[in-house]
Amino acid sequence: MSEKMLVITGGSRGIGRAAIARFQAEGFSVINLSRTPIGLAGVAQITVDMSDANWAIQGAGKLHDAVVKRMPSGQGRIVVVHNAGLLEKDSVCTVAAESFAKVMQVNVIAPAQLNQILLPIMTPGSAIVYVGSTLSEKAVANSCSYVTSKHALVGLMRATCQDLVGSGIHTNCVCPGFTDTEMLRAHVGGDQAVLDSIASGVTFNRLIQPQEMADAIYVAATQAVFNGAVMHANLGQIER
Numbered sequence: 394m395s396e397k398m399l400v401i402t403g404g405s406r407g408i409g410r411a412a413i414a415r416f417q418a419e420g421f422s423v424i425n426l427s428r429t430p431i432g433l434a435g436v437a438q439i440t441v442d443m444s445d446a447n448w449a450i451q452g453a454g455k456l457h458d459a460v461v462k463r464m465p466s467g468q469g470r471i472v473v474v475h476n477a478g479l480l481e482k483d484s485v486c487t488v489a490a491e492s493f494a495k496v497m498q499v500n501v502i503a504p505a506q507l508n509q510i511l512l513p514i515m516t517p518g519s520a521i522v523y524v525g526s527t528l529s530e531k532a533v534a535n536s537c538s539y540v541t542s543k544h545a546l547v548g549l550m551r552a553t554c555q556d557l558v559g560s561g562i563h564t565n566c567v568c569p570g571f572t573d574t575e576m577l578r579a580h581v582g583g584d585q586a587v588l589d590s591i592a593s594g595v596t597f598n599r600l601i602q603p604q605e606m607a608d609a610i611y612v613a614a615t616q617a618v619f620n621g622a623v624m625h626a627n628l629g630q631i632e633r
């Protein structure tokens with residue numbers, strides 16, 4: 394039994410999956426929450442759809458049981474990584490309320506719900522890492538709900554930092570730049586020319602690999618000197 398545990402959302406692919414590998418290599422046991430079962434050795438799966446606010450009603454009991462099974466002492470460190478994300482193309486001129494609410498539920502409310510399930514059993518040395526975006530602090534056109542939600546996530550992280558004063562739990566928001574995952578590829582319709590154009594806006598002229606984001610998340614989770622920080626991890630974006 395490990396005394397270090399990662400509870401991550403959206404570990405079924407992309408950045409989340411890479412983060413799981415990174416934490417497993419450091420001896421963490423892992424619990425993943427996503428809609429698609431991860432099917433990875435050593436990872437406990439809780440299959441939930443976080444776009445439904447009621448996910449927490451069924452999910453809380455299962456999550457508690459999974460944590461207790463892997464950490465019976467109740468004394469270990471828990472790292473929570475709020476990584477699951479939903480990106481829709483929409484505009485402030487036309488975004489529908491229902492669609493807006495769904496993005497806010499997955500990207501902002503669900504992390505707050507998960508915190509409330511886990512905080513009572515989190516000990517000093519634990520950490521809460523939010524996965525934001527470059528769009529946590531700037532905006533682009535046609536991503537209204539996503540931009541709004543990722544800005545809100547920074548607010549949630551800062552509120553977390555203030556509300557947990559004295560707890561020994563630290564928190565950060567890691568903000569990825571363009572990372573080569575299904576989310577990015579789907580967003581550009583799988584168009585390689587668009588991906589190349591995106592890469593040309595990065596100082597290293599390439600996309601970030603999910604493993605690089607996993608390293609950044611690991612630092613944010615394990616180095617408490619970073620607390621309340623917005624940590625951009627984007628390889629340097631060329632200012633236009």
Ligand SMILES: NC(=O)c1ccc[n+]([C@@H]2O[C@H](COP(=O)([O-])OP(=O)(O)OC[C@H]3O[C@@H](n4cnc5c(N)ncnc54)[C@H](OP(=O)(O)O)[C@@H]3O)[C@@H](O)[C@H]2O)c1
Nearest residue numbers: 403405407408427428429443444477478526571572574576
């Ligand atoms: N890739 C980029 O360029 C980039 C840039 C900036 C920020 N980010 C952020 O990084 C994080 C990870 O992104 P990624 O690129 O790795 O995305 P991805 O490949 O699309 O993976 C997203 C993950 O979120 C989970 N998820 C989505 N909706 C969910 C729901 N309703 N309930 C539960 N889980 C759900 C998915 O699992 P299931 O489908 O199995 O449920 C999947 O594991 C996101 O927060 C994203 O906003 C990514």
